[in-house]
Amino acid sequence: MAKQYWLVKSEPDVYPLEQLKKDGHTGWTSVRNYQARNFMRDQMKVGDRVLYYHSNAEPAAFVGIAEVSRASHPDPTQFDAKSEYYDPKSTKDAPTWMMVEIKYVDTFTRAVSRDECKKTKGLEKMSLFKQGRLSVAPVTEAEFEIVCRLGSR
DNA sequence: GCCAACGTTGGC
DNA sequence: GCCAACGTTGGC
Numbered sequence: 598m599a600k601q602y603w604l605v606k607s608e609p610d611v612y613p614l615e616q617l618k619k620d621g622h623t624g625w626t627s628v629r630n631y632q633a634r635n636f637m638r639d640q641m642k643v644g645d646r647v648l649y650y651h652s653n654a655e656p657a658a659f660v661g662i663a664e665v666s667r668a669s670h671p672d673p674t675q676f677d678a679k680s681e682y683y684d685p686k687s688t689k690d691a692p693t694w695m696m697v698e699i700k701y702v703d704t705f706t707r708a709v710s711r712d713e714c715k716k717t718k719g720l721e722k723m724s725l726f727k728q729g730r731l732s733v734a735p736v737t738e739a740e741f742e743i744v745c746r747l748g749s750r
Numbered sequence: 751g752c753c754a755a756c757g758t759t760g761g762c
Numbered sequence: 763g764c765c766a767a768c769g770t771t772g773g774c
Contacts, residue, residue, distance in 0.1 A: 608772090630757075653772055711773080730756065730771050752774085759768080 601640060602741040604648040604725065605663070605699065606732045614649045614661045614704060622700035625733070626672050627682045629694065633733040638669045638695040640735075647699055648736060648744055650725070651708075658708035659744050667698035705748030719743050 605625060607613065617623055628634055647663040671692035674682040687693040714720040720743055724734045736744075 606772090632757095657773065728756085729773080732771090754773095755771085757768105757770080759766100761766095762764090 600738075601642065601645045602648070602736045602738055603636070603641060603645060603665075604650050604659070604734050604736050606650045606652045608653045609651045610653070613651065614663075614701075617649070617663060617699070617701045618704065620701075622666050622698055624667075624672070624698050625696045626674050628672070628696065628732055629682060629684075630731060633731050634693075634695055636733050636735065637697045641665050641669065641697045641733075643668055646702075646741060648741060656708070656710040656712060658710040659705065659714070659748060660708050661704040661748070662702040662745065663699040664702050665697050666700035669695045669697055672696040705745075706750070707748060709744050709747045713747065714744065717743060717747065 612623070625637070628637065643665050645665040647665060648659050649661045649663050650659050651657060671689070672682070672694040674680040675684040675687040675692060675694045676689065677683055682694075684693055711725070714723060715726065720740055723736060723740055724731070725736075728734070
């Protein structure tokens with residue numbers, strides 16, 4: 598399958614890009630939305646490029662790039678009774694929630710704000726604006742390239 | 751902190 | 763299967 602492009606959202610208070618840079622890679626756990634899960638389970642492949650977005654931030658913005666480093670596997674937090682993401686309906690044989698692992702690639706020299714994207718030709722139609730609440734969502738190759746270009750100047 | 755959007759749950 | 767109630771996300 599051709600390489601695909603994605604965005605992931607994280608609140609900087611919870612897991613900022615700087616933390617991913619320190620950790621090198623991280624499991625994208627705790628996603629409890631079926632659409633986002635389906636993207637991870639069915640479509641995200643090792644090597645796919647990922648825009649890293651800070652939500653609930655001032656301003657909300659794309660801040661850098663990551664890459665899928667491990668394909669879909671069960672999210673362990675669903676089996677952990679102590680986790681706030683525990684799902685009693687999930688079993689190891691039939692896990693409900695899947696995750697991928699992403700690795701740090703780069704931090705933009707400047708953040709590309711949501712507002713700027715809205716005003717930029719070629720980005721007005723980003724899925725982010727149509728369905729803003731998905732924590733994992735596809736972006737087109739063209740959108741990916743435009744955001745990267747804005748972020749590196 | 752407010753509130754709109756929207757996904758999920760549960761009664762019927 | 764419908765839909766109202768409820769909870770969560772996330773921009774502002």
